[in-house]
Amino acid sequence: MTRRPYARLTDVARAAGVSLSTASRALAEPDLVLPATRSRIQDAVARLGYVPHGAARALASRRSRTIGAVVPTLENPIFATSIQTLHQRIASAGYTLLVGSHGYDLDAEVQVVSALVERGVDGVLLVGLDHSPELYRLLAKAAIPFEITWATDPSRIHYSLGFSNRLAAASVAQHLMELRHREFAMISGETTSNDRARERVAGVREALAAHGLELPAHRVLEIPFSIAAARAALGRLLDAGERFTALVCGNDVLALGALLEAAARGIAVPHQLSVTGFDDIELASEFSPALTTIHLPVADIGHIAAERMLTRIGGGEVPRLHEIPVHLVVRASTAPPPRINERVRNSTKSGGRLPSRAAVRTGRR
Amino acid sequence: MTRRPYARLTDVARAAGVSLSTASRALAEPDLVLPATRSRIQDAVARLGYVPHGAARALASRRSRTIGAVVPTLENPIFATSIQTLHQRIASAGYTLLVGSHGYDLDAEVQVVSALVERGVDGVLLVGLDHSPELYRLLAKAAIPFEITWATDPSRIHYSLGFSNRLAAASVAQHLMELRHREFAMISGETTSNDRARERVAGVREALAAHGLELPAHRVLEIPFSIAAARAALGRLLDAGERFTALVCGNDVLALGALLEAAARGIAVPHQLSVTGFDDIELASEFSPALTTIHLPVADIGHIAAERMLTRIGGGEVPRLHEIPVHLVVRASTAPPPRINERVRNSTKSGGRLPSRAAVRTGRR
DNA sequence: TTGTACGCGTTATCAA
DNA sequence: TTGATAACGCGTACAA
Numbered sequence: 001m002t003r004r005p006y007a008r009l010t011d012v013a014r015a016a017g018v019s020l021s022t023a024s025r026a027l028a029e030p031d032l033v034l035p036a037t038r039s040r041i042q043d044a045v046a047r048l049g050y051v052p053h054g055a056a057r058a059l060a061s062r063r064s065r066t067i068g069a070v071v072p073t074l075e076n077p078i079f080a081t082s083i084q085t086l087h088q089r090i091a092s093a094g095y096t097l098l099v100g101s102h103g104y105d106l107d108a109e110v111q112v113v114s115a116l117v118e119r120g121v122d123g124v125l126l127v128g129l130d131h132s133p134e135l136y137r138l139l140a141k142a143a144i145p146f147e148i149t150w151a152t153d154p155s156r157i158h159y160s161l162g163f164s165n166r167l168a169a170a171s172v173a174q175h176l177m178e179l180r181h182r183e184f185a186m187i188s189g190e191t192t193s194n195d196r197a198r199e200r201v202a203g204v205r206e207a208l209a210a211h212g213l214e215l216p217a218h219r220v221l222e223i224p225f226s227i228a229a230a231r232a233a234l235g236r237l238l239d240a241g242e243r244f245t246a247l248v249c250g251n252d253v254l255a256l257g258a259l260l261e262a263a264a265r266g267i268a269v270p271h272q273l274s275v276t277g278f279d280d281i282e283l284a285s286e287f288s289p290a291l292t293t294i295h296l297p298v299a300d301i302g303h304i305a306a307e308r309m310l311t312r313i314g315g316g317e318v319p320r321l322h323e324i325p326v327h328l329v330v331r332a333s334t335a336p337p338p339r340i341n342e343r344v345r346n347s348t349k350s351g352g353r354l355p356s357r358a359a360v361r362t363g364r365r
Numbered sequence: 366m367t368r369r370p371y372a373r374l375t376d377v378a379r380a381a382g383v384s385l386s387t388a389s390r391a392l393a394e395p396d397l398v399l400p401a402t403r404s405r406i407q408d409a410v411a412r413l414g415y416v417p418h419g420a421a422r423a424l425a426s427r428r429s430r431t432i433g434a435v436v437p438t439l440e441n442p443i444f445a446t447s448i449q450t451l452h453q454r455i456a457s458a459g460y461t462l463l464v465g466s467h468g469y470d471l472d473a474e475v476q477v478v479s480a481l482v483e484r485g486v487d488g489v490l491l492v493g494l495d496h497s498p499e500l501y502r503l504l505a506k507a508a509i510p511f512e513i514t515w516a517t518d519p520s521r522i523h524y525s526l527g528f529s530n531r532l533a534a535a536s537v538a539q540h541l542m543e544l545r546h547r548e549f550a551m552i553s554g555e556t557t558s559n560d561r562a563r564e565r566v567a568g569v570r571e572a573l574a575a576h577g578l579e580l581p582a583h584r585v586l587e588i589p590f591s592i593a594a595a596r597a598a599l600g601r602l603l604d605a606g607e608r609f610t611a612l613v614c615g616n617d618v619l620a621l622g623a624l625l626e627a628a629a630r631g632i633a634v635p636h637q638l639s640v641t642g643f644d645d646i647e648l649a650s651e652f653s654p655a656l657t658t659i660h661l662p663v664a665d666i667g668h669i670a671a672e673r674m675l676t677r678i679g680g681g682e683v684p685r686l687h688e689i690p691v692h693l694v695v696r697a698s699t700a701p702p703p704r705i706n707e708r709v710r711n712s713t714k715s716g717g718r719l720p721s722r723a724a725v726r727t728g729r730r
Numbered sequence: 731t732t733g734t735a736c737g738c739g740t741t742a743t744c745a746a
Numbered sequence: 747t748t749g750a751t752a753a754c755g756c757g758t759a760c761a762a
Contacts, residue, residue, distance in 0.1 A: 005508055008739055019749045024741065034747065049506060054484040055429060056739030058420035059754045066463075066484065074445040084439045084466055091465070096480050098431075099464050100456070101449055115461050119419040119431065141414055143370055227651045260651050283648075286592045286625050373755055384733045389757060399731065421755030424738045 007048035015044040027052070058120055067309060068098040068116035069125040070109060072194075076225060076253065078279050078298055079127070082149075085302030086125070093310055095122075106132045106193050117142045123309045125149055129158075130195040145312045149305050151196055156320040159312070161305055163326045165196045168294045169203030171328050172248055172276050175292070177211055179336045181246040181274060184208060185219040187233045187258060188250040197222075197250055200278065204248050219244060223254070230257025231264075238265070245273060245337035252277035252284045255291055259333065270335035280329060290331035297324060372413035380409040392417070423485055432674060433463040433481035434490040435474060437559075441590060441618065443644050443663055444492070447514075450667030451490070458675055460487075471497045471558045482507045488674045490514055494523075495560040510677045514670050516561055521685040524677070526670050528691045530561045533659045534568030536693050537613055537641050540657070542576055544701045546611040546639060549573060550584040552598045552623060553615040562587075562615055565643065569613050584609060588619070595622025596629075603630070610639060610702035617642035617649045620656055624698065635700035645694060655696035662689060 004011075013023035018037055026033045026041040033041075044050070058064040067090055071079040087097045098121055100112035110132050116124060117138055124139060124146040139146050148160035176184070184204070191198040205215050219242055223229040234247065234257070249255035255277030262269050269275050269289055277284055277293035284291040301324060308318045369376075378388035383402055391398045391406040398406070409415070423429040432455055436444040452462045463486055465477035475497045481489060482503055489504060489511040504511050513525035541549070549569070556563040570580050584607055588594040599612065599622070614620035620642030627634050634640050634654050642649055642658035649656040666689060673683045 006506070010739075020740085021742085021750075022748055025748085028741080032747075037747085051479075051507065052483055053424075053739050055420045055423035056754090057741075059418075059424050059756090060739075060741035062741090062754075064420065074439065074449045075442065077440065077442060077445070080439040080442070080445040083464075087464065087466055091477065091480065094480075096484055097464055099448075099452065099462055101452055112456065114416070115456065115459075118417055119461055141371070142416065227647050231651065256648075257651065260653060263653055282592050283621075286596065286622065288625060288628055375755080385756080386734080386758075387732055390732085393757080397731075402732085418755050421738090422757080424740090425755075425757040427738075427757095 007050045008053065009050070011048055012041060012044045012050050015048060016040040063122055063313075064120040065094055066096045066098055066119065066121050067123045067125065067306075067313075068100065068113070068119075068121035070100045070102065070112050070116070071127050072104045073101050073225075074099075076251070077281050078251075078296070081298045082302035082305070085299045086306050089303055089306035090310065093306075095310070104190065104194060106130065106135075110135045110138065114138060117144060122313045123147070125305055125309065127151075128195045129153060129160075130193045145309070147305060147309060147312075149301060151199070152321055152323060154321075159308070159318070159320050161301065161308060161322040161324065163296070163324045164203075165199035166203035166206070168326050168328075169200035169248070169278070170207035172278070172292075172294060173204045173207035175328055175330065176246045176248070176274060176276065176334065177207070177213070179246075179274065179334060181337050182213055183244040183337075184213070184215050184246050184248060185221075185237050185242060185244040186215060186248045186250070187221050187223065187230055187237075187254050189225050189254070190222050200250055218242075225251065225253055227253060227257040227260065230254040231261040234258045234261040235265075238267075246334075247273060247275045249275065249277050252279040252281045252291060252293055255293065255333075256283060256287065259287065259289070259291070270333050272338050274334040274337070276334060285329075285331065289333045292331045292334040293329055294326055295329045296326050300324065372415045373418065374415070376413055377406060377409045377415050380413060381405040428678075429485040429487055430459055431461045431463055431484065431486050432488045432490065432671075432678075433465065433478070433484075433486040435465045435467065435477050435481070436492050437469045438466050438590075439464075441616070442646050443616075443661070446663045447667035447670070450664045451671050452667075454668050454671035455675065458671075460675070469555065469559060471495065471500075475500045475503065479503060482509060487678045488512070490670055490674065492516075493560045494518060494525075495558045510674070512670060512674060512677075514666060516564070517686055517688060519686075524673070524683070524685050526666065526673060526687040526689065528661070528689045529568075530564035531568035531571070533691050533693075534565035534613070534643070535572035537643070537657075537659060538569045538572035540693055540695065541611045541613070541639060541641070541699065542572070542578070544611075544639065544699060546702050547578055548609040548702075549578070549580050549611050549613060550586075550602050550607060550609040551580060551613045551615070552586050552588065552595055552602075552619050554590050554619070555587050565615055583607075590616065590618055592618060592622040592625065595619040596626035599623045599626040600630075603632075610637075611699075612638060612640045614640065614642050617644045617646045617656060617658055620658065620698075621648060621652065624652065624654070624656070635698050637703050639699040639702070641699060650694075650696065654698045657696045657699040658694055659691055660694045661691050665689065 009023050010020055013020045023041050026038050030038055069083055074080045098116055102109040102112050113135050124144055126148055128151045129148055148158050149162055151162045153160040188201050189197040208215055221233040223233050247258055249258055255275055258275050267273055277291045280293045280295040284293050311318055374388050375385055378385045388406050391403050395403055439445045463481055467474040467477050478500050489509055491513055493516045494513055513523050514527055516527045518525040553566050554562040573580055586598040588598050612623055614623055620640055623640050632638050642656045645658045645660040649658050676683055
C-alpha cells in the first residue's frame with residue numbers, strides 16, 4: 001500500500017467497510033443511504049480527515065462548483081463591494097469565486113475569461129456590454145452561462161442585470177435643469193470600451209437637448225478613474241476659461257476629486273458650482289458638502305447576480321433582463337446657479353482662502 | 366462518434382494525425398516535438414478551438430495552476446488593490462486567482478480556506494497572523510504552501526511578507542510626541558482576531574510609555590472599519606469630555622471619518638486637534654487637510670506576494686520573512702498641540718460654524 | 731522523436 | 747439499499 005499524504009474516497013469506503021459508490025452516495029445524497037451505514041461513513045470521513053478532490057469531482061461530474069467574475073478594476077469600491085456580496089452568497093451555496101480584472105482592456109479581458117473557461121467555471125459574470133466579440137464566441141462555444149451586470153441589454157440577447165445608465169444620468173441632468181442650470185460641463189471616465197461611461201454622457205446630452213441645451217465636446221473631459229485625475233480635469237476646465245455652473249461627474253470618485261479641487265481653489269460648492277456624482281459610495285453621504293448622486297444598491301446587485309447565476313446553473317429559468325431600481329439622491333452639492341456676476345470663470349491661484357460670495361474674478365478670455 | 370460540444374486533446378491528435386501524447390507534448394514542451402508535427406498540431410488546435418480541460422489537467426498533473434487569496438474584506442481599498450496587482454502578476458504566469466473574504470470572522474475563514482483546499486489551490490495567501498488553529502492544521506495536512514501578508518512572523522514559523530505594524534504605529538506616536546503632544550486618544554478597528562489592529566494599538570502604547578505617557582483604555586475606541594462609525598466614535602470621545610490633542614486612527618478610512626466629524630463640529634485640524642491615519646490610500650494625500658499617515662507600498666505587496674508564491678510553487682526557495690519598508694508621511698493633519706485654553710474639550714453643537722482659535726468652550730465635567 | 735498504456739479520484743449508470 | 751464498472755480528459759513513465 002502506497003503511503004499517501006491524504007485520504008481519498010476509496011480509503012473512506014474501505015475504512016467504513018462499504019463500496020466506493022456507497023461512500024460517494026453517502027456524501028452526495030445522504031438520504032439514499034441507510035442511517036447506520038451513513039454514520040459509519042461519516043465517522044471514517046472525520047477520522048481520516050477526508051477532503052474531496054475538486055478536480056476529480058469536476059472531471060467526473062462536469063461541474064466545477066466555481067463561478068467566475070470579471071471586473072474592470074477592484075480599485076473602484078463599487079466593484080469590490082459587489083464582488084464581496086457575490087462571494088458571500090455563492091459560498092453559502094458551496095460555490096467558490098474565481099476573479100479577474102482587466103483594467104478596461106478588452107483584449108486583456110478575453111485572456112482572463114479564457115483562463116476561467118479553462119478552469120471550467122460553471123458561470124461567468126461580466127460588467128457592462130462592451131466586450132470583444134471573441135469573448136462572446138468563447139463563452140458560447142464552451143456553453144457557459146454568463147451574465148452582464150451594471151447595465152441592461154434591452155435587446156435581451158444576453159442575460160443582464162442592472163439599470164439604464166442613460167436614464168439615470170439623464171435624471172441627474174434633469175435635476176440640475178430644474179435648479180435652472182444652463183451651462184454644463186462633464187468629467188467622465190474613458191468612454192472607449194466602456195458602455196456605462198458612454199451611456200452616462202449620452203444620457204446627460206439627451207436630457208439637455210430635450211430642453212434645447214447642449215454639452216459641447218470640449219466641456220466633456222475623459223480621464224482615468226482617479227481622484228488626482230479628476231482634480232486635474234476640473235483645473236483644466238477652469239483654466240481654459242470655460243463657463244459652467246454645473247459639473248456632472250461620471251462617478252463618485254471623480255466627483256470627490258472635483259469637490260476637493262473646488263475647495264482647494266476656493267470655489268464654493270454648491271453656491272458657485274454644483275457638482276454631481278454617480279454610485280453613492282459611502283463617502284458621498286459623509287463628505288462635506290454631501291454629494292448629490294445616483295444611488296445604486298450595490299450589495300443587491302452582487303446578491304441578485306449570485307441568485308440568478310445559481311438558479312441558471314441549477315437548470316432553472318430567470319427573466320433575461322432584471323432591472324434594478326436606482327434613484328437620484330439630492331444632497332448638498334447641488335443648488336441653483338449663482339447670479340451671473342458670481343460665476344466661476346477661471347482659476348483662483350490663491351489656494352486656501354475662502355471666497356466671499358462676491359469675491360470672484362473676471363475670467364480671462 | 367458521439368457529438369461533443371467541445372474538442373478534447375484526443376480530437377486534436379486525431380486531426381493532426383499524431384498520437385495523444387505527442388499532442389500533449391507539443392503543448393507542454395514544444396521543443397521536444399519536430400517543428401513540422403508541432404505546427405500540424407497547432408493548426409488543429411486553432412481549427413477545433415481546443416481549450417484544455419483544467420480539471421483533467423489538474424487531476425493528472427496534481428497542480429491546479431490556481432492560487433487562493435483570502436482577505437478580511439474587499440471593502441477596504443487597501444486589500445482590493447493588492448488583490449488586483451496579485452491577480453495581474455499571477456495571471457501573466459498562467460495562474461488564476463480564487464478569492465475569498467470572511468469579514469474578520471475566523472471560523473468563516475476556515476470555511477473559505479477549506480473550500481480553496483478542496484479546489485486544490487497550489488498556494489494560499491492569508492492576511493495577518495490571527496487565524497484559527499484549525500486553519501493551520503488544514504493547510505499543513507494538505508501540504509499547501511501558504512503565506513502571511515500584511516504582517517511579519519518574527520518567529521519565522523510561517524512564511525510572511527509585510528512589516529511590523531507595531532513599529533510603524535510607534536513611529537506615528539513618536540512623531541506626535543515630537544510635536545509635543547501629551548494627551549492621546551485612538552480609534553481602532555476591532556482588535557479581537559485582528560493582530561494588525563492589536564499591534565497598532567500596542568505600538569502606540571509602547572511608544573508613549575517610553576516617554577512616561579499613557580493611553581488609557583477609555584480613550585481607545587474599537588469600532589467597525591467605516592467612515593460613519595469613525596465619525597460617531599470621535600463624537601463619543603468628545604461628548605464624553607475627553608481631553609486630547611492627538612487622535613491616532615487605526616487606518617485611513619477611520620481617520621477620514623474623524624476628519625469629517627471634526628470639520629462638521631467646527632474643530633480645526635490640525636490647529637486644535639492632530640489626526641493621523643495608516644495605509645496611505647489615495648484620498649489621504651488628496652483630502653484637505655492632507656492626512657499624516659503611514660505609507661504602505663500596496664502594489665508592491667501584491668506583486669512580491671505573487672512572486673514569492675510562484676517561486677515556492679515552482680519548488681524554489683525564498684526567505685521565510687520578507688520585510689517591506691514602510692514610512693511615516695507627514696502632511697497637514699498634524700501640528701503642535703494648541704495652547705491649553707484653545708483645546709477641544711467637548712462637542713460643539715453649532716455644526717457648521719468655523720471657530721476662531723480662541724472660541725473654544727469649557728468642557729462640562 | 732513518437733506512441734502505448736496506465737493512473738489521477740470521483741461520479742454515474744446499471745444491475746443485483 | 748448497495749455494489750461493479752465504465753467513463754471523465756489529460757500527463758507521463760516506458761517502450762518502440
